[in-house]
Amino acid sequence: MRVLLLDDIEAILKELGLSPLREEDMLVLLIGEGGREVVVYIIAEEERKVAYVLASAYPPIKAEGKELDILRASWELVDRGVPCKVGVDKDSVVVEVDLDECHIKKDVLLESIYFAAEGMLTIADKLREGESPEAAEGESDT
Amino acid sequence: MERFLSEIEGILKEERVNYQKVEQAFLVTFRDKEIRYNVLIFADEHMAVIVGKTDPPFIPTPEMGARLLEENFRMNFAAYHLTQDNEVIVTSVLRSECIRESFRRNFYIVLSFLKRLGESLAS
Numbered sequence: 423m424r425v426l427l428l429d430d431i432e433a434i435l436k437e438l439g440l441s442p443l444r445e446e447d448m449l450v451l452l453i454g455e456g457g458r459e460v461v462v463y464i465i466a467e468e469e470r471k472v473a474y475v476l477a478s479a480y481p482p483i484k485a486e487g488k489e490l491d492i493l494r495a496s497w498e499l500v501d502r503g504v505p506c507k508v509g510v511d512k513d514s515v516v517v518e519v520d521l522d523e524c525h526i527k528k529d530v531l532l533e534s535i536y537f538a539a540e541g542m543l544t545i546a547d548k549l550r551e552g553e554s555p556e557a558a559e560g561e562s563d564t
Numbered sequence: 565m566e567r568f569l570s571e572i573e574g575i576l577k578e579e580r581v582n583y584q585k586v587e588q589a590f591l592v593t594f595r596d597k598e599i600r601y602n603v604l605i606f607a608d609e610h611m612a613v614i615v616g617k618t619d620p621p622f623i624p625t626p627e628m629g630a631r632l633l634e635e636n637f638r639m640n641f642a643a644y645h646l647t648q649d650n651e652v653i654v655t656s657v658l659r660s661e662c663i664r665e666s667f668r669r670n671f672y673i674v675l676s677f678l679k680r681l682g683e684s685l686a687s
Contacts, residue, residue: 472640474640485630485633487626489626489629489630489632489633490624490626490629490646490650492629492633493624493629493632493633493644493645493646493652494645494646494647494648496636496643496645496646497645497646497647497648497653500643500645500655500657505611505613505655505657506643507636507642507643508633508636508643508645509633509634509635509636509637509638509643510630510633510634510636510637511637515633516637518636518637520640520641522641522662522665522666522669523665524659524661524662524665524666525658525659525662525666530659
């Protein structure tokens with residue numbers, strides 16, 4: 423029986439001491455730092471042998487009206503050695519690292535999870551910096 | 565590092581891509597109608613990076629920014645960003661050890677992202 427790419431990734435993550443949740447066709451990790459939380463999803467496209475590491479803030483950050491700031495922040499991330507791409511899915515900001523079969527190895531997977539999570543936290547901080555104190559306060563109340 | 569650069573050079577030659585070697589990088593430029601496309605490729609022992617931009621530069625409106633972010637989510641292996649000069653650039657990053665397996669695809673994806681910018685500039 424063919425071993426699925428997602429099974430391989432799950433095994434690697436467990437070997438690294440991480441405990442991903444398996445939700446049908448994806449692996450989910452909850453990463454917290456200083457009271458901030460990021461959800462990391464790992465999705466595999468079995469036929470193409472490609473995996474996507476996606477990070478989203480919890481709760482998700484809305485992109486509306488901040489698109490250029492987000493694109494600018496994504497360049498700052500790459501420029502300081504955090505290669506990731508920042509996109510928007512249904513108006514929520516998502517940070518992503520794409521991996522083909524050659525890149526699916528223990529160290530690269532761990533690094534990609536770090537890049538996605540760090541990227542998401544940085545974008546969240548950048549967008550909060552740009553908000554008025556009233557807006558930031560309003561967001562924390564919700 | 566030299567090994568990775570010569571692997572990239574070999575692929576560019578195989579693909580019959582015109583390039584210039586500029587110190588430790590390769591510069592690929594081409595023109596389509598009024599738009600010039602510039603792609604810089606460099607690699608160290610860890611990472612290979614492909615960076616592309618258009619000339620004239622693509623300066624996005626917020627609406628275009630929203631579209632670029634949606635495309636970043638929809639497309640894979642490359643991304644649009646905005647520099648401090650408000651210019652859109654395209655990047656793609658891969659591990660140097662995967663140049664043989666992954667460089668060709670990522671290079672053409674960067675070109676495809678750039679062409680989309682070029683089409684928007686031309687319209």
